[in-house]
Amino acid sequence: MSLTDILLVVVYYPFIEPLKTAFLLLAAVFFGMAVRDFFQRDSSIKRNFPLFGMGRYIIAQAGPPLRQYLFENDRDERPIPRYIRKWIQASATSATATVPFGTQLDIDKPGTVLMRHSAFPRPAEYHPEGVVCGERRRHPYTVNRFNISAMSFGSLGKNAISALSAGAKIGGFYHNTGEGGVSPYHLGGGADLVWQIGTGKFGCRHQDGSFNEEAFAEVASHEQIKMIELKLSQGAKPGKGGILPGEKITDEIAAIRMVKPGVDVISPSRHAEWDDAEGMCAFIGRLQELTGKPVGIKFCLGKPSFLDDICRAFKSTGIIPDYIAVDGAEGGTGAAPLAHTNMLGYPLLDALMLTENALIKHRLRDEIRLCASGKVWTGGDLAVAIAAGADWCASARGFMLSVGCIQALHCNTNFCPAGVATHNAWLQRGLVPDVKAPQVARFHEAVIHDFADVLASCGYDNPSDLSRKDLMKVVGWHDIRPLSELVPYPWDHAAK
Ligand SMILES: Cc1cc2nc3c(=O)[nH]c(=O)nc-3n(C[C@H](O)[C@H](O)[C@H](O)COP(=O)(O)O)c2cc1C
Structure with a gap:
């Protein structure tokens, strides 16, 4: 052969x-x-x-x-550039999270916001103190400076929610339930929870969608629920309700949300319980009374006159929310119409400064805490947001990355390859909550660590010392101005 x-x-x-x-x-x-x-x-x-x-x-x-x-290069990807994704993944998995050779950003480009450090830095305090919210309630809550923003069981699968909740428990920060109700997976990890109530009143509704006070009081009394958040709008789709298609409503989701399985559910664009700011205050007062826990509102700012309207109503009714969560128009979601995602609402920093100015002007700043969300993903972002007025921040997509999201941009298809924004059992198999929970906590720790370093470099011991005076904006070539000059406080307000 x-x-x-x-x-x-x-x-x-x-x-x-x-x-x-x-x-x-x-x-x-x-x-x-x-x-x-x-x-x-x-x-x-x-x-x-x-x-x-x-x-x-x-x-x-x-x-x-x-x-x-x-x-694509490291700065190109949207909405989260690769250098941020790499940093989050590295800090979550304890890999090297420093960067070599200097900044890759064009930091003199108009629009860039930078911080003004001190010639006399302070030693860093790596556990910056939290903020007490709802001092006048029966159950005030001390809030961590960085937390998990609203994402419901529905937009994320059970493994992702379980990992986030367990991670928040390890790190001692809160996990916001999102508007889809309080699921066993939110509770399972043992974290402190903020129960968000949207226009659909999921988890506290009658079959016709109206508010069910008894159901609300029962769930809200759960020991893990530390605060209640009324959602007016969110940055990715302000002024837009939603429809949850019947085929996505399994028996489990139906039971948690108190809706019928297999039947389309409409979330209206507004709350049926009120028509004006005074009506909203009455509802806030009802929730404060029923629970004794801090109650906040969340919105993305559209018309700034809204801020004066609500502040006047707070004054005239004497009912004051314990916090306001300002969501920037750059915020994320599982699915949104293109126009709403790209064209509506104020970006975070401007919204935050306008909101703080309104509170100062109406002499309400000491009574209302401010939470900020919208691309707050690093210690530097946290420092900038706190200097622009926030008392604490929350992130959604940052924490999604910490449990393995690769920004495949399939949140709206139920085919998330990382098993995060999906209910597909096979895809969720890839996300092991016991492994991801410590990653959530490590990412949080890295953000706080970097934030503490920035705070110390600015010459402060306490986060509340930061103010707009510590921020500068590149407004043109060779023209850099402090934000306290660009958006002045209503009067010579000594920081906060
Ligand atoms: C998958 C997903 C689901 C979300 N679900 C809600 C929600 O139920 N309620 C809400 O107020 N915001 C929701 N958001 C918005 C976030 O809570 C947050 O305000 C926004 O994404 C800004 O934070 P980020 O830039 O860190 O993602 C969601 C965002 C994402 C990405």
Whole structure:
């Protein structure tokens, strides 16, 4: 037997022949699809150029992941640039989280916000004190400076919620339930919870969607629930309600949300319980009274006159929310209409400063705490937001990354490959809560650590010492101004 014969027996027949058959089969399938495309009527490109149209579709699908992995540089990706994602992943997994060789950002580019450090730094205090919220309630709560922002069981799967809750418990910060009700997975990790109530009143509603006081009081009395948050709007889709399609409403979700399984549920764009700011105050007062716990409101700022309206109502009714959560228009969501995501609402820093100015002007600043969310992902972001007026911050997408989100941008399809924003059991298998929970806590610790370092570099011991005077904005080339000059306090307000 010659060498050629041996090669024929060992390689050709077992491997090349089946490959040839597979190739012919594939070609036949493509030909069949091309014939189908030639006669279909929806896509003109595929009807005119069936094979080219098919190739174009495949390349268009492959484009985003290819760009993300191969072509985009560290600052390009949106909404979270790769250098931030790398930092969060590194800090969550205890890898090296420092950066080499200097900044990659164009820090003299107009619009950039920077901090003004002191010539006399302080020693860093790595456990900056929390903020007491609801001093006048029966159960005030001391809030950590950095927390998990609202994300419901529904937008995230049970494994992600369980990991976040357990991580928050380890790190001693709160986990906001989002508007989908209090799920066993929020409770399971043992974390302090903020129960968010949106327009759908999920978890405290009658079948017609109206507020169910008894159900509310029962759930709110749970020891883990430390504060209640009334959601007026959120940055990614301000002024927009939502529809939860019936097919997504499993028996479990239906029971948690108090809705019918398999039937579409509408979240209106507004709360049915009030028509004006005074009505909203009455509702806030009812919740404060029923629970004895701090009650806050969350919104994304649209018309600034709203701030004066609510402050006047707080004064006239004497009912004052314990905190206001300001969500910047740059905030995230699972799914939103394009127009609402891109075109509506104030970005975080401006909204925060306008809100704080209104509170100072109406002499309410000492009574109302401010929470900020919207791309607050690092210790530096936290320091900037606190200097711009926040008492504490919350992040949603930062914590999603800490449990393994790779920004695949599939939150709206139930096909999140990292098992975070999905209910698909197979995909969720990849996210092991016991492994991810410590990552959540480590990411939080890294943010607080960097924040403490920045605070010390600015010459302060206490986060509350930060003010707009510590921030500067590049407004033009060679024109950098303190934010306290660009957005002045209503009067010479000595910080906070
Ligand atoms: C998957 C997902 C679900 C969200 N669900 C809610 C929600 O139920 N209620 C709410 O007020 N905000 C919701 N948000 C907005 C966040 O709570 C947060 O305000 C916003 O994303 C800004 O934080 P970030 O920039 O750190 O993501 C959600 C955001 C994401 C990404």
